[in-house]
Every structure is written in C-alpha cells, then in structure tokens.
Amino acid sequence: MSSYYDEQSQESLSTRLQMIIESAVDGIITIDEHGIIETFNRSASLIFGYEPAEVLGKNISILMPEPYRSAHDSYITRYLKTAEKRIIGIGREVLGQRKDGTVFPFFLSVGEGVVNGRRIFTGIVRDMSEQKAAEQKIRDYAKALEQSNRELESFAYIVSHDLQEPLRKIQAFGERLLKKEAERLSEQGKDYLQRMLNAGERMQRLIEDLLRFSRITSRPQPYESLTLAAVIKEVLADLEWQIEQRRASIDIEGGELVFEASKHQMHQLFLNLLSNALKFQKEEVPPHIHIRGSSYEADGKEWLKVEVADNGLGFNEQFAEKIFVIFQRLHHSYEGTGVGLAICKKIVEQHGGRIEAHSREGEGSTFIIYLPIKQTMV
Structure with a gap:
C-alpha cells in the first residue's frame, strides 16, 4: 500500500513539474552531457519555431547559427574536462537561430544537475x-x-x-x-x-x-529650486510699465510652493502668459489677473498646478489647442507673432508637464500649468 501511494505521489509531482515547465513564459530546454535535447517546452517552441517532436533527440546546436553551431560540442567537452564556467550558472546574451533561419538575440541562463546518475543541463531562454x-x-x-x-x-x-x-x-x-x-x-x-x-x-x-x-x-537648461512667488515677482517687475498703463491688478496665492525648474524658462513662461492677459483686455475694463498655485500627487509624483486666470476678451474654446501651435493667432487686430504660446507649451513639455487653456468669448481665459515638483535629471 505504501509503495502505491509513493507511486501516486511521484506521478503527481511529475505532473505538477510538467505543468510548471509547459506553462512557463520563458523557454525551458534540457540537454544531456552530449548536447542532446530531452525537454523542449511550449514557450521554446514559440521562440524557435520548432515543434518538440522536431528537436527532441537532436543536438542543441540545431538552435544556433554559425559559427556557434559547429563549435558547441567542443564547449561542452571543454567544460566537462575543465569545469570552466563561461555561461553555466552565470547567464548572458547569445544568438539563436529559428527554424526559418532567422537569427535573433536571447538571454540564456544555464544550470546543471544530476538525475539518476546522469548529468543534465537546463537552459532558460528569454527572447530579446x-x-x-x-x-x-x-x-x-x-x-x-x-x-x-x-x-x-x-x-x-x-x-x-x-x-x-x-x-x-x-x-x-x-x-x-x-x-x-x-x-x-x-x-x-x-x-x-x-x-x-x-x-x-x-x-x-x-x-x-x-x-x-x-x-x-x-x-537643455539647468534646474534649480524656485518658489512661484519669486518667479512672478521678477515677471511683474518687467511688466511694471504695462501694468500701470492698463491699471491692472494682479494677485497670487500659493506663491510659497517650491518646485524645480529652469529659472530663465519659468520667467519666459509666465512673462508670456501675463503679457497676453494684459494685452487682450476688454475695452474700458482694467485687467485683473489671479494666479493660484497648488500641489497634488498623481502617478507616484508630486505636481505643481498653476492657474492663471484673467477677465479679458477670452476666445472660443474650440480653439484651445490651436492657440499653442506656432504662428496661430486668434486676435489679428492685436500685435503679436503667434509664437508666445507655442514657446509656453514647449517650456512646459520640456519640464515634463502640460499646459491647457479654458475660455469663453468675453468672459476671460484661464491657463492651467502642470509641472513635476521634482525634476529627473537625464
């Protein structure tokens, strides 16, 4: 009775091992010490294009291009004599050859063991x-x-x-x-x-x-730690004359937020946005610009969100993407080259962020900028 259960247990273990081998994502191939293929799982078939019956009992060199094919048996012989490990227990990138003759790269790791007194080599193949x-x-x-x-x-x-x-x-x-x-x-x-x-x-x-x-x-520009308030302060100094001429008011909240960016490019970004907000004012209505900074987490990162809202002319929101295309202008009666917002988009994207615009004609515009708080140096 005991031997019966032992046999059953042995069969169960063998079935489980076969199932594991056949369901593996990587190719699994076993050979004997003469290089003869004894196991060739489903993934190996998919990788090399051979059915198991086509390769079982044949030399492993059938899966190799020249000059490795001709030299493979000598590799095994040298290892058996010297125990010098060039790939066994190490793993490396090698070249294989499919049934159709295609040569391709794969990562091969090889292990060895002894089963019933016979030396067996097991190769794990991952198509690269x-x-x-x-x-x-x-x-x-x-x-x-x-x-x-x-x-x-x-x-x-x-x-x-x-x-x-x-x-x-x-x-x-x-x-x-x-x-x-x-x-x-x-x-x-x-x-x-x-x-x-x-x-x-x-x-x-x-x-x-x-x-x-x-x-x-x-x-590429060097990144440094900046506060939103410091960037805006310098921009407002540059726009002092325009602000006075147009009797504009500008307020900011969340200015204490710190983020990493190119100081020069951030200055250029907000200079363009605030210049536009001042330029496209409604007739007889002093511009009011509200800048709001906030932070949040998404995709495993901390992000800075900056909203620049004005009470100016606005535009039809169907053109919200078009305005960021170089040379595109919506208000032809106003001076401009159609490059400013394209520059803004380029700066934001170069910092790994994005910019979007929301507006209604006659009701002002809001530009929203999303920037990673920490920059990854490549």
Whole structure:
C-alpha cells in the first residue's frame, strides 16, 4: 500500500513539474552531457519555431547559427574536462537561430544537475528581439533628435546673423531717410516709409521670437529650486510699465510652493502668459489677473498646478489647442507673432508637464500649468 501511494505521489509531482515547465513564459530546454535535447517546452517552441517532436533527440546546436553551431560540442567537452564556467550558472546574451533561419538575440541562463546518475543541463531562454528593437528605436530617436537639434542650432545661427544684418540695415537706412529727407517726401511717401519701418519692427520681433523658440527646443537648461512667488515677482517687475498703463491688478496665492525648474524658462513662461492677459483686455475694463498655485500627487509624483486666470476678451474654446501651435493667432487686430504660446507649451513639455487653456468669448481665459515638483535629471 505504501509503495502505491509513493507511486501516486511521484506521478503527481511529475505532473505538477510538467505543468510548471509547459506553462512557463520563458523557454525551458534540457540537454544531456552530449548536447542532446530531452525537454523542449511550449514557450521554446514559440521562440524557435520548432515543434518538440522536431528537436527532441537532436543536438542543441540545431538552435544556433554559425559559427556557434559547429563549435558547441567542443564547449561542452571543454567544460566537462575543465569545469570552466563561461555561461553555466552565470547567464548572458547569445544568438539563436529559428527554424526559418532567422537569427535573433536571447538571454540564456544555464544550470546543471544530476538525475539518476546522469548529468543534465537546463537552459532558460528569454527572447530579446522586442527589447532590442525597442532599444534600437530609442537610439534612432536619439540620433534624429540630435540631428534636429543641430539643425535648430544652425537655423538659429542663420537667423541671428544672416537675416538680422540686412534687416538692421533696412531699418537704419529707413529711419535715416525719414529723419533727413522727410521734407522732400510727400505725405504718401512718408506713409509708405513708416509702413516699411513698422513691417521691419514686426519682422525683428518675429525673428527674436523664433530664436527664443529654437533655443528652448535645442538647449537643455539647468534646474534649480524656485518658489512661484519669486518667479512672478521678477515677471511683474518687467511688466511694471504695462501694468500701470492698463491699471491692472494682479494677485497670487500659493506663491510659497517650491518646485524645480529652469529659472530663465519659468520667467519666459509666465512673462508670456501675463503679457497676453494684459494685452487682450476688454475695452474700458482694467485687467485683473489671479494666479493660484497648488500641489497634488498623481502617478507616484508630486505636481505643481498653476492657474492663471484673467477677465479679458477670452476666445472660443474650440480653439484651445490651436492657440499653442506656432504662428496661430486668434486676435489679428492685436500685435503679436503667434509664437508666445507655442514657446509656453514647449517650456512646459520640456519640464515634463502640460499646459491647457479654458475660455469663453468675453468672459476671460484661464491657463492651467502642470509641472513635476521634482525634476529627473537625464
């Protein structure tokens, strides 16, 4: 009776082991000391493309490309003679060959044991094809990004030197002509000249904005600890004249919040947002801008949320995405290049955050910025 239960227990254990081997995600292959395949589980079949019946009893080298196939038996012989471990008990990345001849990378870890006096080697196989493809894609993206950054730097150089120099001459000679030859010009001539100078100024602003945009996309900035209040204070100092001229009021709450960011880019971000809030005011209504900072946790991170709300003209919210596209302008009667909000979006995204806009025509706008409080240095 005891031997019967022992046999039953042995069969149960064998069944469980077989089930574990067959249900494993990784390929499991066992060979004897001559390299003959004795076990080939379902995952190994999926990885190599062979049915078990096609490989059982055959040399493991069938799963290898040259020159490893021809040399494999000597690897086993050398190990059996010297016990020198090159892969057994260590694991490493190697190349395999599928039934269709495809060569692919996989991670192989090998263990050994003795069963009924026979030495058995067990290999655990993990296909690395997708991982390697993803790594290559990342390398390709990095290479493309590096090339794009070089092109942006080249563009910035061309804009700052080759385009600005003739523009400066046009403006300089135009101003000299208006100053010294004004008496000889007709009223229409003066008007034409003034229009030319105004167009030159707009072109100058556009070039400067494009330069700012290209530098944001191509030059990483150092991060430092900032408070929202300190950033806004410096921006308000720059906008002091516009604030007085428009009789604007600005208040801030949550300014004590500390976060990591590029000081220069945060200044640029809020300068653009507050400048827009001042510019697009309702007629005869002094601008009021409310800035509110708060923090919250999401996705395992701490986040800073900044809302910049104004009582200005507003816009149709169906254009809420369009306004962040470079050169897009909703209020053509107001001066601007259509680059400012594109710069804002680029700055926020470069810091791992996002920006969104909510508005109704005639009821003001609210821009909401989400930024990680801690920046991860890459």
